[in-house]
Amino acid sequence: MSSFAALKDKRRARQGPSFASTSSASPAAVPAEPVVPAPFEPIEPVSILGASTVEDTKLYVYGAGMYKDLPEYLEIRVSQTRGRGIYVKEGTSVKAGTSLMKVKPHAYSLSTPNLDAHCASCLLNPQSSLSPEYQVTQLRRCTGCLAVSYCSSECQKYDWKGHKEECRALKALRSHGDQDPGMPGEAVRALGRLVWTRKRVGGDTAWWTEVEHMQSNITLLNPRQHEPLAMLGLAVCRYLGITPQQSSPEETARKLDELGFPSIRNLTNFLSRFQTNSFSLTTPDLTNVGVAVSPLAALISHSCMPNAAVVFPTGLGRRGALEVIALRDLQSGEEILTSYLDVALPRAERQKELKERYLFDCECTLCTRELDPDWIDPRSAVRCRTEGCTAKLRMPQPGTTHILCNTCGTGFAIDAVSLQQHIQLGTAALQKADSLQFSDPAKARYLLVSVLRNLTPLARSSYPLLSILQLLQQLFITAFSVLPFEDPERDRFLQDAATCAALVFAGMDDVYPPGHPTKGVQSVTMAKLLMAEISDSALAPSPATSSLPADMLVLLPMGVCRLRMALELLSKASRDLRLGFGKDGGLVGKDASLLAVGLEREISMWSALRTNRRIR
Numbered sequence: 001m002s003s004f005a006a007l008k009d010k011r012r013a014r015q016g017p018s019f020a021s022t023s024s025a026s027p028a029a030v031p032a033e034p035v036v037p038a039p040f041e042p043i044e045p046v047s048i049l050g051a052s053t054v055e056d057t058k059l060y061v062y063g064a065g066m067y068k069d070l071p072e073y074l075e076i077r078v079s080q081t082r083g084r085g086i087y088v089k090e091g092t093s094v095k096a097g098t099s100l101m102k103v104k105p106h107a108y109s110l111s112t113p114n115l116d117a118h119c120a121s122c123l124l125n126p127q128s129s130l131s132p133e134y135q136v137t138q139l140r141r142c143t144g145c146l147a148v149s150y151c152s153s154e155c156q157k158y159d160w161k162g163h164k165e166e167c168r169a170l171k172a173l174r175s176h177g178d179q180d181p182g183m184p185g186e187a188v189r190a191l192g193r194l195v196w197t198r199k200r201v202g203g204d205t206a207w208w209t210e211v212e213h214m215q216s217n218i219t220l221l222n223p224r225q226h227e228p229l230a231m232l233g234l235a236v237c238r239y240l241g242i243t244p245q246q247s248s249p250e251e252t253a254r255k256l257d258e259l260g261f262p263s264i265r266n267l268t269n270f271l272s273r274f275q276t277n278s279f280s281l282t283t284p285d286l287t288n289v290g291v292a293v294s295p296l297a298a299l300i301s302h303s304c305m306p307n308a309a310v311v312f313p314t315g316l317g318r319r320g321a322l323e324v325i326a327l328r329d330l331q332s333g334e335e336i337l338t339s340y341l342d343v344a345l346p347r348a349e350r351q352k353e354l355k356e357r358y359l360f361d362c363e364c365t366l367c368t369r370e371l372d373p374d375w376i377d378p379r380s381a382v383r384c385r386t387e388g389c390t391a392k393l394r395m396p397q398p399g400t401t402h403i404l405c406n407t408c409g410t411g412f413a414i415d416a417v418s419l420q421q422h423i424q425l426g427t428a429a430l431q432k433a434d435s436l437q438f439s440d441p442a443k444a445r446y447l448l449v450s451v452l453r454n455l456t457p458l459a460r461s462s463y464p465l466l467s468i469l470q471l472l473q474q475l476f477i478t479a480f481s482v483l484p485f486e487d488p489e490r491d492r493f494l495q496d497a498a499t500c501a502a503l504v505f506a507g508m509d510d511v512y513p514p515g516h517p518t519k520g521v522q523s524v525t526m527a528k529l530l531m532a533e534i535s536d537s538a539l540a541p542s543p544a545t546s547s548l549p550a551d552m553l554v555l556l557p558m559g560v561c562r563l564r565m566a567l568e569l570l571s572k573a574s575r576d577l578r579l580g581f582g583k584d585g586g587l588v589g590k591d592a593s594l595l596a597v598g599l600e601r602e603i604s605m606w607s608a609l610r611t612n613r614r615i616r
């Protein structure tokens with residue numbers, strides 16, 4: 001049986017870095033050959049105010065050599081409301097699961113806690129949830145900077161051009177001794193890579209022009225938002241070896257100019273472009289590990305009901321690329337839309353995040369629909385308490401004491417005021433547990449379990465319940481994975497992890513669009529939990545054996561029925577992942593197919609054994 005051990009340290013990989021050298025890797029020494037893209041024509045300015053109605057768009061004209069990864073069936077158009085976006089050309093259509101573009105990001109960086117857990121080039125990590133076939137076995141730290149790690153000399157060589165200057169800068173920071181300012185954050189390191197690559201390839205290349213043409217929202221920032229940008233600017237300058245405090249203004253200006261920034265305003269615009277256009281960097285199993293920049297993929301507009309997703313199905317570097325996958329069939333002339341945030345968040349949270357970071361008010365179909373008084377948003381709903389009734393009911397307004405289920409006709413008492421208070425407490429506990437999950441997972445678990453009891457009236461898809469269950473699932477996985485098989489606590493944590501997985505699985509269906517890769521990954525996680533070895537004497541979850549509230553307990557089958565359920569989930573996941581990650585479903589999809597083959601064999605063996613026993 002495939003063990004679940006592979007999943008156990010998925011989160012540990014995000015713990016704080018240790019700078020003790022674990023590496024015996026020899027420093028890569030591949031000289032950097034500048035890559036100069038083909039020359040391009042000057043960009044024709046496009047007036048986006050020219051469009052007469054919201055839906056009107058006009059073709060965006062850009063220089064030769066730019067956006068060379070844009071397939072010929074897509075085009076860049078400009079709309080009055082959203083600026084540039086990517087559209088399916090008139091007369092063409094696209095099938096669900098198509099990889100709409102495959103791009104090598106201009107730059108990407110692992111977040112600091114991930115630096116010694118993931119390969120800085122391909123992103124894979126030895127403790128991922130993937131089967132050994134799709135895993136790397138070890139990481140070795142770069143002996144130059146002692147900061148980034150690689151899974152192989154191939155990955156180290158592949159990354160050398162991008163890492164060379166970074167290696168020097170990180171080494172220089174370490175040599176500050178007591179004055180060591182600490183590891184710069186992922187944004188600073190990614191910005192550093194962009195600046196050094198510009199220096200190498202030249203500022204008059206299509207590569208850099210694409211960066212310069214990313215949208216800057218600087219003029220829309222309020223004074224409060226300028227401060228973090230200034231702090232980021234200072235951190236970037238220090239990282240690039242520019243110390244305005246210790247140099248004359250002329251010296252600082254000269255150094256900035258050498259790096260391609262003729263003025264401070266020019267540098268600030270560059271930082272604002274980065275903030276508006278950077279992506280979350282995720283592993284093939286969707287763990288968030290850092291930040292990436294791709295000016296082409298960044299042209300895609302946002303929708304909370306996306307028709308496409310940005311993923312890294314097989315990792316990066318020599319192993320893969322950033323891909324944009326069509327989640328459903330796309331019609332001729334349709335705009336490609338990805339989501340800039342987690343669509344499981346309720347409208348108010350999404351609107352707030354989009355306004356703060358991207359400075360626009362979202363008017364997508366979901367945001368508009370949620371204003372319809374007749375529509376019940378599964379992200380903010382309570383559930384009918386009648387057994388067997390799966391109806392979701394509108395979140396009661398303050399003052400409500402009684403609600404009626406329109407589906408089964410049952411009415412029940414509810415205290416709307418205290419429910420709202422518990423939602424607030426739950427949200428606060430979620431934030432706290434999120435920050436504690438690596439340093440004190442037991443406390444994080446305790447915090448979440450203690451708020452869960454008061455959130456049972458909520459629908460499983462509701463915020464913050466779904467997010468709490470997702471985090472708890474991970475915390476239970478970590479808890480059971482480190483315990484020996486004989487430890488009775490292990491079964492308890494495993495059962496609780498499987499219960500959370502089942503609840504998350506059900507809740508996700510209502511909030512993520514069909515084909516969304518998150519759902520496929522959750523199916524595989526749940527299947528792996530069902531496949532994890534559990535002792536014959538394991539007790540079914542009950543209030544006495546589980547830390548979850550009684551009415552959240554799910555009776556999952558044991559023995560061969562449990563394996564059959566896992567097989568069903570894997571088959572479903574394989575189909576879903578081919579949509580969400582394209583082609584063969586990325587590494588998680590391949591893993592699911594591989595696990596399904598092994599499991600089928602195991603189930604046949606079980607069945608054969610039982611038949612034999614009956615014959616005798």
Ligand SMILES: C[S@@+](CC[C@H](N)C(=O)[O-])C[C@H]1O[C@@H](n2cnc3c(N)ncnc32)[C@H](O)[C@@H]1O
Nearest residue numbers: 081082083084215276277298299301302358360
């Ligand atoms: C990553 S950029 C997308 C590309 C951008 N439209 C351009 O022309 O470069 C994000 C910016 O695009 C605009 N945008 C994206 N999606 C939008 C939407 N659904 N509604 C309004 N503006 C949107 C906002 O100005 C946002 O700050």
